[in-house]
Amino acid sequence: MTKAVLSTLELLLLLFPVALLLGGYMARVFRGERTFLSSGLRPMEKLVYRLCRVDEAREMSGRSYALCVVATTLGGCLVLLLIQLLQGILPLNPQGLRGVRWDTALNTAISFGTNTNWQAYAGETTMSPLTQMLGLAVQNFLSAAVGIAVAVAMIRGFARKEAKTVGNFWVDLVRSVIYILLPLALVLAVVLVSQGVVQTLRAPVEARTLESARQVIPMGPVASQEAIKELGTNGGGYYNANSAHPFENPNGLTNLLENFALLLIPTALVFSFGIMVGNRRQGRALLAAMLALFALGLGLSFWAELSGNPLLADAGVLAGANFEGKEVRLGIPASALWAESTTATSTGAVNSAHDSDLPLVGLVQLFNMGIGEVVFGGVGVGLIGMLFYVVLAMFVAGLMIGRTPEFLGKKLGAREMIMAVIGILLPPVILLSGAAIALLLPAGLAGLGNPSAHGLSEILYAYTSAVGNNGSAMAGLSANTPFYNLTLGLVMLIGRFATLLPGLAIGAAVARKRTVPSSIATFPTTGPLFVVVLVGVILLVGALTYFPAFSLGPILEHLFLGAGRLA
Amino acid sequence: MKEIRTAFLVILVFSLLLGVVYPLLLTGIGQLVFPWRANGSLVSVGGRVVGSELLGQSFSSARYFHGRPSPSDYDAMASGASNLGPSNRALLLVVQERVDRIRSKNGLPSGTPIPADLVLSSASGLDPEISIESALLQVDRVATARGLDVAVVRSLVERMVVGPFLAAFGDRRVNVLRLNLALDGLT
Numbered sequence: 144m145t146k147a148v149l150s151t152l153e154l155l156l157l158l159f160p161v162a163l164l165l166g167g168y169m170a171r172v173f174r175g176e177r178t179f180l181s182s183g184l185r186p187m188e189k190l191v192y193r194l195c196r197v198d199e200a201r202e203m204s205g206r207s208y209a210l211c212v213v214a215t216t217l218g219g220c221l222v223l224l225l226i227q228l229l230q231g232i233l234p235l236n237p238q239g240l241r242g243v244r245w246d247t248a249l250n251t252a253i254s255f256g257t258n259t260n261w262q263a264y265a266g267e268t269t270m271s272p273l274t275q276m277l278g279l280a281v282q283n284f285l286s287a288a289v290g291i292a293v294a295v296a297m298i299r300g301f302a303r304k305e306a307k308t309v310g311n312f313w314v315d316l317v318r319s320v321i322y323i324l325l326p327l328a329l330v331l332a333v334v335l336v337s338q339g340v341v342q343t344l345r346a347p348v349e350a351r352t353l354e355s356a357r358q359v360i361p362m363g364p365v366a367s368q369e370a371i372k373e374l375g376t377n378g379g380g381y382y383n384a385n386s387a388h389p390f391e392n393p394n395g396l397t398n399l400l401e402n403f404a405l406l407l408i409p410t411a412l413v414f415s416f417g418i419m420v421g422n423r424r425q426g427r428a429l430l431a432a433m434l435a436l437f438a439l440g441l442g443l444s445f446w447a448e449l450s451g452n453p454l455l456a457d458a459g460v461l462a463g464a465n466f467e468g469k470e471v472r473l474g475i476p477a478s479a480l481w482a483e484s485t486t487a488t489s490t491g492a493v494n495s496a497h498d499s500d501l502p503l504v505g506l507v508q509l510f511n512m513g514i515g516e517v518v519f520g521g522v523g524v525g526l527i528g529m530l531f532y533v534v535l536a537m538f539v540a541g542l543m544i545g546r547t548p549e550f551l552g553k554k555l556g557a558r559e560m561i562m563a564v565i566g567i568l569l570p571p572v573i574l575l576s577g578a579a580i581a582l583l584l585p586a587g588l589a590g591l592g593n594p595s596a597h598g599l600s601e602i603l604y605a606y607t608s609a610v611g612n613n614g615s616a617m618a619g620l621s622a623n624t625p626f627y628n629l630t631l632g633l634v635m636l637i638g639r640f641a642t643l644l645p646g647l648a649i650g651a652a653v654a655r656k657r658t659v660p661s662s663i664a665t666f667p668t669t670g671p672l673f674v675v676v677l678v679g680v681i682l683l684v685g686a687l688t689y690f691p692a693f694s695l696g697p698i699l700e701h702l703f704l705g706a707g708r709l710a
Numbered sequence: 711m712k713e714i715r716t717a718f719l720v721i722l723v724f725s726l727l728l729g730v731v732y733p734l735l736l737t738g739i740g741q742l743v744f745p746w747r748a749n750g751s752l753v754s755v756g757g758r759v760v761g762s763e764l765l766g767q768s769f770s771s772a773r774y775f776h777g778r779p780s781p782s783d784y785d786a787m788a789s790g791a792s793n794l795g796p797s798n799r800a801l802l803l804v805v806q807e808r809v810d811r812i813r814s815k816n817g818l819p820s821g822t823p824i825p826a827d828l829v830l831s832s833a834s835g836l837d838p839e840i841s842i843e844s845a846l847l848q849v850d851r852v853a854t855a856r857g858l859d860v861a862v863v864r865s866l867v868e869r870m871v872v873g874p875f876l877a878a879f880g881d882r883r884v885n886v887l888r889l890n891l892a893l894d895g896l897t
Binding site for chain 2: 146149150153191194195196197207210211214215218219222265267268276277278280281284285313316317320325328329332333336337338339340341342343344345347348349350351352353354356358359360361362364366367368382383384387388389390393394395396398399452454455456458459460461462463464465466467468469470471472473474476477478493494495496498499500501502592593594595596597600617618619700703704708709710
């Protein structure tokens with residue numbers, strides 16, 4: 144338990160000061176103010192505008208902004224699809240890999256274009272270095288930047304008064320990449336290489352082991368992708384084993400840095416939010432709510448994982464320690480901390496096998512993703528999702544005190560409420576329907592890697608991960624089939640736009656409103672009461688939505704284990 | 711439409727910057743500053759590449775320390791976990807079988823609990839390390855097979871122990887390939 148507490152404290156001690164600084168920096172970037180990097184980066188930014196014929200002074204309505212979001216997302220998917228299909232005739236393919244099968248390629252294109260990074264394929268034997276660099280890594284940056292841009296537009300909506308516009312999408316996108324993602328990725332990637340993360344264009348190397356067996360060692364430009372994979376809360380591994388692979392995550396230091404990196408921008412954005420709406424305490428209140436939910440899930444995970452598996456103890460394993468699917472250099476506490484961090488944000492990276500985690504840990508992961516990954520959350524989209532819950536919470540509070548709900552001086556009306564409810568409820572409806580269909584069809588059941596209650600969890604996890612644009616998996620599910628590739632692909636698209644578009648709609652709607660001065664009767668939104676109401680609403684919505692499904696999956700399996708029974 | 715054209719221009723420009731310039735710049739830095747790390751931390755003996763320090767490999771001879779079970783038997787082109795759930799009969803059966811085999815190979819009485827990492831497979835299938843407990847458990851067997859003094863082998867293991875990072879990340883452990891290379895150096 145000491146390591147559990149210590150690793151968490153070390154991570155948070157590193158995270159919060161850096162996120163606070165980055166949050167201030169990001170607020171400056173998106174207000175177009177000078178930063179300490181401007182002298183070097185401003186010329187590059189202007190060059191991109193010139194090449195892309197972007198007028199940086201132009202302001203956009205919510206509708207135009209949304210159109211750009213959709214065009215960039217779908218355009219990115221299309222380009223990535225073509226690169227994969229044509230891989231066989233493109234250069235930088237030392238293994239001579241063929242074009243990716245159409246359904247896998249389509250699934251992967253949507254997956255990386257929507258910041259999900261669900262992977263139906265195994266990187267080592269499917270994707271050439273060119274596809275990884277030019278296709279997958281580029282979308283790692285762009286999909287993250289789209290998320291940040293939309294969050295910034297929504298924040299502007301709350302900050303502006305009687306405005307018809309929410310900013311310029313192209314400017315927000317380009318600044319996200321050039322001022323935030325690229326510099327951070329460069330620094331992180333260099334540190335990762337120094338620790339053993341591979342960065343080369345060589346073909347795989349053949350080794351003859353000490354016992355004279357042949358071992359082919361994969362190579363690739365891994366560090367450059369690993370860095371943005373975590374910073375952009377993407378999560379698509381260069382190799383099949385993802386961040387459990389020693390070439391992606393070679394030691395405790397890289398593990399801490401990667402875990403820190405995937406939480407960094409989502410946390411910093413909450414600080415930026417406080418600064419940009421002119422109410423830093425509001426940002427801190429949201430962060431307090433996130434931290435409470437994080438601690439809740441993490442505490443349960445630690446407790447479950449560290450109490451071990453009684454069935455393993457019976458089989459002769461020391462203390463029944465649940466070490467299946469875990470790495471010795473990372474250990475159980477750091478694996479549980481990572482799993483909590485990646486499902487709280489929408490990072491699909493795994494450093495342990497989620498399929499082999501104890502059922503209550505799986506329950507926490509499903510819950511984190513199911514509530515929409517609003518605990519820190521994916522870059523941009525996490526904050527958007529949290530603001531949906533804020534709108535809902537203010538509505539509930541408004542009903543209780545009998546006043547029109549307001550937030551940051553903006554009266555919240557029917558349109559904001561409808562959009563928030565779409566953002567909160569459409570994803571669960573889609574994921575539960577998708578999982579139910581998969582459970583009814585032979586094509587769905589054919590993929591099961593485990594029997595009984597755990598099998599149900601596998602299918603539920605797949606659709607939850609897809610709709611939440613998370614991308615991690617209980618990977619025993621054989622999902623590289625046309626059925627799963629197509630249904631999960633569709634679910635990922637719906638999940639992405641069900642967050643981005645309502646977020647923009649709310650931003651554009653509140654931008655048009657006047658700001659009403661707060662009075663003695665205004666519900667205070669920066670105090671402990673607000674945090675309690677917000678957390679309560681999130682827990683309530685999550686529990687009401689998922690309890691029936693969870694009770695047949697992870698909860699049932701937990702009861703089996705407790706009784707010392709196989710499923 | 712204008713926005714669609716801009717979208718494709720942005721994707722094109724960023725593909726060059728982020729998909730070509732960025733990874734090539736890093737490859738350059740990596741190859742110049744950390745060439746051994748950037749190229750897979752390969753270990754050679756007498757000019758022959760015997761593996762990577764960071765990737766586990768299969769050991770079955772009694773003269774070597776054994777690593778963790780691997781779902782792909784240490785095929786480095788097929789990384790990944792067993793993905794067996796904690797209540798799956800298949801997991802319990804294979805673990806029981808490994809526990810029995812390790813007890814018999816190392817001359818341990820039946821009923822001896824076995825360290826978890828030695829009988830449960832890793833997440834990557836390529837874990838290069840084992841816990842210090844799993845290494846110490848094999849000392850007698852390796853010493854006997856090599857005709858070495860047990861104390862010599864034990865002290866070799868203890869010299870190679872790596873501790874957790876910042877007292878929190880990872881277990882006390884040894885690198886199996888490094889340990890076996892050091893063993894070969896003794897005899």
